[in-house]
Amino acid sequence: MKISTEPIGSIPRSPELLAAITSANGGADLPKQYEKAIRETVAALEKTGSPVITDGEQTKSSFATYPLEGLTNLTAEGMKISFEDGHFRQLPFLTKGPFKYGNYAVKYLDAAKKLTDKPVKQAVISASALSLIYPPNGIEGYTQEQFISDLLNECEKDIRQCLQQGAYKVQMDFTEGRLSLKLDPSGGVLKHFIDLNNQVFNRFTAEEQQKLGVHVCPGGDHDSTHSADVDYVDLLPHLFDLNVGSFYLQLASEPDRVKVLKTIKQYLKPNQKAFIGVIDVLNPAIESAEDVKERILEAAEYIPLAQLGTTDDCGFSPFCDDVSTTRETAFAKIKARIDGTILAEKQLSA
Numbered sequence: 406m407k408i409s410t411e412p413i414g415s416i417p418r419s420p421e422l423l424a425a426i427t428s429a430n431g432g433a434d435l436p437k438q439y440e441k442a443i444r445e446t447v448a449a450l451e452k453t454g455s456p457v458i459t460d461g462e463q464t465k466s467s468f469a470t471y472p473l474e475g476l477t478n479l480t481a482e483g484m485k486i487s488f489e490d491g492h493f494r495q496l497p498f499l500t501k502g503p504f505k506y507g508n509y510a511v512k513y514l515d516a517a518k519k520l521t522d523k524p525v526k527q528a529v530i531s532a533s534a535l536s537l538i539y540p541p542n543g544i545e546g547y548t549q550e551q552f553i554s555d556l557l558n559e560c561e562k563d564i565r566q567c568l569q570q571g572a573y574k575v576q577m578d579f580t581e582g583r584l585s586l587k588l589d590p591s592g593g594v595l596k597h598f599i600d601l602n603n604q605v606f607n608r609f610t611a612e613e614q615q616k617l618g619v620h621v622c623p624g625g626d627h628d629s630t631h632s633a634d635v636d637y638v639d640l641l642p643h644l645f646d647l648n649v650g651s652f653y654l655q656l657a658s659e660p661d662r663v664k665v666l667k668t669i670k671q672y673l674k675p676n677q678k679a680f681i682g683v684i685d686v687l688n689p690a691i692e693s694a695e696d697v698k699e700r701i702l703e704a705a706e707y708i709p710l711a712q713l714g715t716t717d718d719c720g721f722s723p724f725c726d727d728v729s730t731t732r733e734t735a736f737a738k739i740k741a742r743i744d745g746t747i748l749a750e751k752q753l754s755a
Contacts, residue, residue: 415720416461502547618651697745
């Protein structure tokens with residue numbers, strides 16, 4: 406039986422592209438650098454044999470902040486997300502309403518689709534993550550209820566545009582799911598996040614929901630995480646309440662994979678597919694195809710083959726300035742995932 410395999414999304418940017426992004430004089434040359442980066446990334450993904458393509462998020466500021474690009478009603482002093490190595494990322498706060506996206510993901514999809522005949526998937530940020538930009542003290546003349554209404558409309562629009570433009574899959578990044586249990590061990594915030602995202606997903610038909618997916622991980626930035634110390638099995642029972650067809654689950658870097666697989670088996674619904682992470686993107690060592698095959702065979706003991714897929718634990722560079730992994734390493738790891746998935750297919754079909 407065929408085992409589906411898909412990338413998460415981001416690929417490290419080249420030194421030339423990063424130099425153009427950060428250079429005071431690079432602005433004029435930036436569009437050409439972006440075009441070159443997307444073209445080279447799509448070609449390199451095709452060379453790995455990847456059956457599904459992304460643009461590598463080459464032109465995104467980050468997986469989370471692309472909708473905020475160009476907005477003028479933001480202040481930089483927002484929520485901080487701390488990582489184990491001591492660094493942090495900070496979201497902005499909204500200063501006034503109404504809230505509208507400054508940028509939609511469909512433009513990344515369109516750019517990649519022009520360069521390949523293969524299926525293209527598109528990552529989008531979650532409504533739950535963007536809900537954190539509303540300041541705790543409120544905004545005069547713009548209630549949180551009004552903000553949430555606008556946010557849900559914009560998130561739906563972001564997804565729907567991608568489906569209308571022929572996206573093979575639209576993947577919502579939900580890294581804040583596991584983090585929420587660190588911030589609120591009672592699970593109240595997680596349940597709120599699940600409900601918020603389902604309010605978006607429930608605007609789509611059952612057929613459309615099968616083209617939607619959710620990615621979860623404990624964060625991955627500069628080879629560090631923000632919530633790996635949270636027990637995965639506290640997240641998973643709630644995660645599968647999300648009304649989508651595909652789940653992209655970090656697993657290769659998990660210390661007790663069997664415990665996680667048993668939990669997936671218990672809660673995965675019949676109309677859902679689990680894409681298990683077989684590549685540890687935070688580890689510079691490149692997995693062999695045999696390593697990947699063994700991880701898949703392990704997963705196949707718990708997950709029905711018809712509901713099993715493979716992926717990477719996370720994107721390789723969710724923030725554009727993350728150079729902890731080279732492009733060469735990222736593509737080598739992706740090729741190992743694809744080759745290992747083929748090996749596992751052959752053994753499981755024998």
